[in-house]
Amino acid sequence: MSRLPQDLEARLTAAAPAGVEFSAETDQYGVTVAWLGLASAADLSPVAALLKDMGARLSMITCAQPSVPEEEEDEDEENEDGEAKAEAEPKETPKTFGGTPLDGTSYEIDYHFDIAGDALTIIAYVPQGGSIPSLTPLFRNADWHEREMMELYAVKVTDHPDPRRLFLDASVDGAVLERLIPFSTLVNAASTKGLWERLTAAGKKGAA
Amino acid sequence: MSTHNVPETFSIPVGPLHVALEEPMYFKIDVQGETVSHIDINAGHAHRGIEYLTTKRSMYQNVVLTERICSLCSNSHPQTFAMAAEKIAGIEVPERGIYLRTVADEMKRVTSHLFNVALLVHLVGYETYFMHMMQVREIGQDMLESIFGNRQDIGAMCIGGVRYDLDDKSIAYIKGALDKIETETKDIIKTFKTNGSILRRTKGVGVLTHADAITCGVVGPVARASGVDYDVRREAPYAAYDRLPLVVHSLTDGDVWSRAMVRLEEILTSIDLLRVCLRDLPGGPVNINDRPDIPPGQAVTRSEAPRGEVIYYLRTNDTPQPERVKWRVPTFMNWDSLRFMLQDAKVADIAMIVNSIDPCLSCTER
Incomplete structure (x- = not known):
């Protein structure tokens, strides 16, 4: 049913030597939605180049800071109660399968592609202070998405041809979605x- | 200093508030004589931070909030958002709800397309016909107001279905209104094919080639007028579109006229789809009559708004508020194509070409 190429997973895996997590699901309309997590953000460029060759259209880029997974919450509460000193070793920060810490400050960047009507999302993780290569040289329409991402979050996009502010004025401090701005x-x-x-x-x- | 030394290139501002522009966008345009040589687009005049706000509202409040992102495609936002929530929670919308979603969607498409093409006629300078077309659109607006109680934000969608129902009386009324709009639209198409003023101003103006359309990743009527035969309703069906006789219109010239013509043809198709929906409308409930908690998860959903593909990404967690909602509206993709359309255009055509992408700034900037 899926219009994604049969060997898509194999070709994507070959393009991302650091490892991938692939899943796909087809709904009752026959539309497939696939997800591909990248272990290393460095594999983004070769994977995107492969998708470009396959005639994929970049539809959207989402940047988010995933919250800390559930188990960590108890520890946070204890810290607030001042019992942190009584605790022995602090629990290890949960990580993505590629080793990016999930401490609430890392970024998850989702690249949503359209391949002949089916949706494929490439997920890259970037730790706080890290950077991600720009896709604008490959996909011209990544331009605005990446410029918006750079003003909403402190994530760095390398090799962007025109890294100006998009919507926010230059006088506004950056990373507006990472801090509380009083009403x-x-x-x-x-x-x-x-x-x-x-x-x-x-x-x-x-x-x- | 002789007049020969006067530089031939001038930089002119168009917008952010401009008599002929419908939206507060700022274009810095370099012109050589009367011809556009370079354009720079400066956005941000309607940025309201709605993406941030969605994470402070519950899933059910967000259905109301997302409807207010845009007025002309106000129905597409809550629908695509609700589709994402339904996907995560595994909610199945009842059959009647599926059909009524399509009905609301297509009604909004008819009035949105009529509005854009009417504005084009206004920018062409054919004021009498502009007023006539707005009068035709008014039949559609009356229809929305009569059925939904509102002309723009129709509040039809909810997670799990729709919030309105139709009876025999309202169905007969809609059919009557559609007949009127259909006759008028056929006349408008005839006028667009023959009227000298319209043809002279719009044919071969603001051309976006097929190759540039692919490069820019444009969507909706802008893409279809440049020969990109893509419509989410056919390519990735949702609601009742998989069982409707949908015709996707595409043209190859990529000029202002083609974009208007694609929209006009789509009005007729929408009317056909509406008639089939009203004929085949199944019985039963219109929604699930429940407000279940949406479990943690993530989903990507898409729909064809009047201007093209709307895509929503939703990530939920254990709280009633979503962790991240991100959406991209068709116009967000289409602005960039103006750089190609406006290249070497005449200054007098700038507003008309900008209008031809059917721009929507409030949903571009959110």
Whole structure:
């Protein structure tokens, strides 16, 4: 049923020497959605080049910071209670199958491709402070996705031909999805306060 | 200094607020005389951080929120989001709900396409016909208001089905409205094929070649007008599209006229699909009448909005809020193609070419 090439998994595995995790599922309409996790983000470029040869269309790029898997939560609570010192060795940080720590600060970058109507998502993991090669030289339409990713997260995209801000102004600090921005700051309530102070001062001056 | 030394290249700003542009986008355009030589696109005037907001709302609140991302394809967002949630939770939408989703989808497509082509006629300068076309669209808007109680955000979708139902009376009313729109649309197509003013302004203008369309990864009517024969409704069916007589229209010239013509033909196809849906509408419940918790998981779903492919990525965890929601709207892909369409275009055609990609900024920037 699937329109993905029969040997897709074998060819992708061959293009990613560090290892892959492949899964695919076909729904009742006969549409296949496949996922390919990469053990190493360095394998992204050869895999993308292979997909380009196969006539795939890049549909979307999603960047996210996966939360820490469930088991770790208890430990976090203990830390907050100040019992961390009583604990012996801290538990090991869970890792992806490729060894990227899942500590809530690593990035998961999903490249969603379309192959003749079927969907294939390539998943790359990048640790905090790490970088990922740009796909824009291969897929022209990766441009905006990568520029947006760079302003929403602190992830570095190497060799991007035009790494300017996309939506956010250059005066705004980057990585906006990685920090809490109070609502009052977001809607620029500071200017309202400033306006109030100016008006109050002007009122006093007028009365004097 | 003689006049010969005056530089021939000028840089002109178009937007972000411009009388002929429908959206707040800023184009920095270098012109040589009257011809465009280079364009730079500067976005960000309608960025609202909705992606962040989705992770602070529950799955069920997000159905309401995603509808407000865009007004013209407002139905496609909650539908694709709900499809992702249903996939993760293994929810099966009842048959009647599946058909009613298609009905809402196609009604929105009819009015969205009519709106865009009407605006094209306005930019061509044919004001009388623009007003006529808006009047035709109004039949569709009346239809939306009568059935859903709202003209733009119709609130038809929910996780597990739809929130509205049709009876014999409303079905007869829709059929009557569709007959009127169909007759008028056939007339509009005839006008587009014969009217000198429209043909002179739109034929061979703003061309996007097939090769450039593939390179840019454009979607929807913009892609189909350049010979990229791709429609999510056929390629990756959802709702009831796998059992409907869907005709995908594509042309090869890739100019402003072809994009308008693809949209006009699609209106007629949508009307056909609506008639089949109303004829075959199965009985039973319209939704699952339940609000189950969505378990942890991830899903990618796609649908064909009026402007092309909408794709949603949803990742859920143990909380009622999603961990990450990401979506990409058709216009996000189509802006880039303007660099090709506007190259060597005349200054007077800029607004018309921009309109021909049916731009939607509020959903591009979110």
